[in-house]
Amino acid sequence: MVDTAIGLADREGLAAVTMRAVSRALGVVPMTLYTYVPGKAEMLDLMLDAVYIRTPRADTTGARWRTRLTAVADENRALFSAHPWAAEISTLRPPLGPGLMAKYEHELSALDGLGLSDVEMDDCLTYLLSFVQANAREAHQAAAVATAGDDAQWWARVGPLLAQVLDERRYPLASRVGTAAGEAHGSAHDPDHAYRFGLARVLDGLASLIERAEPGSPGRQLSADGTG
Amino acid sequence: MVDTAIGLADREGLAAVTMRAVSRALGVVPMTLYTYVPGKAEMLDLMLDAVYIRTPRADTTGARWRTRLTAVADENRALFSAHPWAAEISTLRPPLGPGLMAKYEHELSALDGLGLSDVEMDDCLTYLLSFVQANAREAHQAAAVATAGDDAQWWARVGPLLAQVLDERRYPLASRVGTAAGEAHGSAHDPDHAYRFGLARVLDGLASLIERAEPGSPGRQLSADGTG
DNA sequence: GATGTATGTTGTACATCGTACAGAGTTGTC
DNA sequence: GACAACTCTGTACGATGTACAACATACATC
Numbered sequence: 001m002v003d004t005a006i007g008l009a010d011r012e013g014l015a016a017v018t019m020r021a022v023s024r025a026l027g028v029v030p031m032t033l034y035t036y037v038p039g040k041a042e043m044l045d046l047m048l049d050a051v052y053i054r055t056p057r058a059d060t061t062g063a064r065w066r067t068r069l070t071a072v073a074d075e076n077r078a079l080f081s082a083h084p085w086a087a088e089i090s091t092l093r094p095p096l097g098p099g100l101m102a103k104y105e106h107e108l109s110a111l112d113g114l115g116l117s118d119v120e121m122d123d124c125l126t127y128l129l130s131f132v133q134a135n136a137r138e139a140h141q142a143a144a145v146a147t148a149g150d151d152a153q154w155w156a157r158v159g160p161l162l163a164q165v166l167d168e169r170r171y172p173l174a175s176r177v178g179t180a181a182g183e184a185h186g187s188a189h190d191p192d193h194a195y196r197f198g199l200a201r202v203l204d205g206l207a208s209l210i211e212r213a214e215p216g217s218p219g220r221q222l223s224a225d226g227t228g
Numbered sequence: 229m230v231d232t233a234i235g236l237a238d239r240e241g242l243a244a245v246t247m248r249a250v251s252r253a254l255g256v257v258p259m260t261l262y263t264y265v266p267g268k269a270e271m272l273d274l275m276l277d278a279v280y281i282r283t284p285r286a287d288t289t290g291a292r293w294r295t296r297l298t299a300v301a302d303e304n305r306a307l308f309s310a311h312p313w314a315a316e317i318s319t320l321r322p323p324l325g326p327g328l329m330a331k332y333e334h335e336l337s338a339l340d341g342l343g344l345s346d347v348e349m350d351d352c353l354t355y356l357l358s359f360v361q362a363n364a365r366e367a368h369q370a371a372a373v374a375t376a377g378d379d380a381q382w383w384a385r386v387g388p389l390l391a392q393v394l395d396e397r398r399y400p401l402a403s404r405v406g407t408a409a410g411e412a413h414g415s416a417h418d419p420d421h422a423y424r425f426g427l428a429r430v431l432d433g434l435a436s437l438i439e440r441a442e443p444g445s446p447g448r449q450l451s452a453d454g455t456g
Numbered sequence: 457g458a459t460g461t462a463t464g465t466t467g468t469a470c471a472t473c474g475t476a477c478a479g480a481g482t483t484g485t486c
Numbered sequence: 487g488a489c490a491a492c493t494c495t496g497t498a499c500g501a502t503g504t505a506c507a508a509c510a511t512a513c514a515t516c
Contacts, residue, residue: 118408180346205433
């Protein structure tokens, strides 16, 4: 049942994952699903944990920390690329299943031995994953928009309206920078570029914390937060 | 109509914003709304642009760039704090209204004169705003979860299950770090802490780009992306 | 003043959703 | 063979977004 739902979500998007659709794919009446699951939310949790379990995880022991964290980010990006719906499901009060635990353990190991405190390790990982998820969400939305309305067609429709609002006198910076960014990326938003740019920023930001700590030390357990 | 919808969303959440609820608050039948708006999506766009317009924006001309960008981040955080639903609305193909334009112009000005190219300015702003929005979404979800299920009660229910899955032998890092983080924040996730920590990382990450450029220069227009 | 047209409003109706509830099979154990 | 536990089914309810046709009112034109 979870596999069926995942397949459905991969092919037709999260909105297509209805109890009726899943049950139909299983050749069963909708209410049957409620024998195995209390409600739809729990089914989504199970879907998420299932894809977590199957994520391939590269062993980067011994590599530089930037390489290791890049691998973690890329793994998550690949996951969201294969299952875009995963980025849309609520992550707070996460599905504490075996998949999430294995994922958490593996990703923490990329931050181990860098001289960070336990809390800092969690902070850094949360920060990194939050960036990847936000980017994945943007990418997914950008793709959905692109397929929906031909993009060029949308720009043609919105262009005049934009010119009207985008008074160059009142908004000189916005018009100049907006135009430059749009032309550089060939569209309103380029998630691939945003990922490369953002990941570089994330790593640089973490560097100011990590490279202040001594590698190999047991960690500065007393650091309350990493704000300096 | 937009004001009514905003009030409804502020008080009862985005899920409570139904065409029927808005129309009822206006003392009118649901279909009347469709005279002014083609569909619900457009109404949400108008709501977003309306709160953008009303956002107070501090003039930080002359201050250090970290101060200016912190102000931008805090303004957005305040907006999402006052209108949590704003963080949940699709932002791709954004509502190109006067509110968004004014916001964009103002926020770009905080990045002006730092020697960044136009594209880099957009990249940096996008990166910063994406962080704030992701954090706001987490905070909103955390709050919703807290009110829903007493938190302590939830931990009591999930604790045993967690201990079972969280085999310390198999997942030593996860159990140690997870426990430390949970105890430090008093719960599973602390969005306030994540904001302070994350903003510091964001600024450090941007510093590696900004402080490489010469302040006051017209910008390195040829830099394709900021990945170094 | 009468009339045609735009504009705002209403009621009814439909398809879709999650799921509550009561009952009908099927299976395994004593 | 009888009972209990599970699994499965059909029907039904209240929500949602919105299509469609009919109605009211206001204003421009003759």
